[in-house]
Amino acid sequence: MIFNLDLESEVPIYQQIVDAIIYGIATRQLKPGEPLPSVRSLSADIGINMHTVNKAYQILKNDGFVLIHRQKGVMVNTELPGVEPSFLEKLHADLKNLTAEAICRGLSREALVEQVQKIYQQMMDERRG
Amino acid sequence: MIFNLDLESEVPIYQQIVDAIIYGIATRQLKPGEPLPSVRSLSADIGINMHTVNKAYQILKNDGFVLIHRQKGVMVNTELPGVEPSFLEKLHADLKNLTAEAICRGLSREALVEQVQKIYQQMMDERRG
Amino acid sequence: MIFNLDLESEVPIYQQIVDAIIYGIATRQLKPGEPLPSVRSLSADIGINMHTVNKAYQILKNDGFVLIHRQKGVMVNTELPGVEPSFLEKLHADLKNLTAEAICRGLSREALVEQVQKIYQQMMDERRG
Amino acid sequence: MIFNLDLESEVPIYQQIVDAIIYGIATRQLKPGEPLPSVRSLSADIGINMHTVNKAYQILKNDGFVLIHRQKGVMVNTELPGVEPSFLEKLHADLKNLTAEAICRGLSREALVEQVQKIYQQMMDERRG
């Protein structure tokens, strides 16, 4: 599992960690039941504050992507969350904003859809690769 | 032009204004050359501070969506920005994160693509409506 | 005398008028002693406020570029101002800022000087053209 | 890094700060990667408001001269911006106005060019000094 963090980014570090782990789960670099590094070791590896890693893990736990056991540490949830209304809401809101800007800039529907197709496909390909 | 702002949202108010105006341009509720409300009147209407509206307008100006005229006020740019690399980067990064979570949650490619298609179509329909 | 005003520019209109007239004098499109259009006619031609034109003329008068007679109207001064300390100060300050940014951006001294040479030459050429 | 600001000047304070920092970068008083004072400390030092300093930093960030890190603060960008078209436009427009006035006032091309040469040279000398 590789974390490609950009400490200069406007995106908070904890959010980047969340995104990276969800990406890892999507591409099955991280398989359900698989343990994640401890808060302590991960923060040391990346060279960031423990609180930051902890915050990321808490968010992933609340969303149902990981389980946190006091003893066994953190692992990918064996029962990943489904397509919940709150996710659909966020998805819709984000897609709406992206699509609106795309339309303004003259990006065709085909080009936009192809982008989505390609990104989806690439992640599915990585699952087998 | 209706602004449906959530003052309690985590999304900054100025960002919500930006999004609303881009949406308005995409759906042609706001046509190129059309004037936008003045900083003062809009802030009074929404019940927020002048500077917050101004910040939104400045962002839209920097991105090329509006022109700001010291005396005539703010209007939609007649030459809207095109598909610039920076936009494609943002689009790709955002779509990647959304897609990763969608895959984790078991949303099929067809369902995701259909969402995008639908959102795009709805906005184009609003143009004529 | 052609005024190429950009009403959308951040540069105040009166300043653009001042710049245009100084440019006209430099290239001898406007010769010493030559009358300038009246405040009223110029403002009508350009389609702007009389006060704006008047402000431009007052600045030009204060700097010694034009003479304003109550009856005869406005004309280019037959004794143009020389290289005064205040001008040298402004010139130095402006050049310093431009040069600093040029250096930061990696523009070579030769390229910068060539720019100045070219601009100077073009204006002198227009004198004869 | 010394800021020689004129609070009474027509030039906005935030612009003077921008100019001073660009000058500092040009003369390598500020080296790439070097941290700049925090918004709060600088504003306290100069005796002006936080937001004014922040505005200057935002402009420098947008132009690519500095990086803003939510926690680490502000630092000079290690990859300074290059000679972009927008800069060349500004450079040309400003030089044109300065040159026009110089010609009107009888400043010779040699004298003007020498000024530029001298200013450029002085800044490069300061780099080593």
Added chain:
DNA sequence: GTGGTCTAGACCACA
């Protein structure tokens, strides 16, 4: 009346 600038001071997110 428009936006631009600046101030004073508050609370929050991040690390």
Added chain:
DNA sequence: GTGGTCTAGACCACG
């Protein structure tokens, strides 16, 4: 402690 956001209210330049 850092910058980000937002408020309330002032004065100015412009036309």
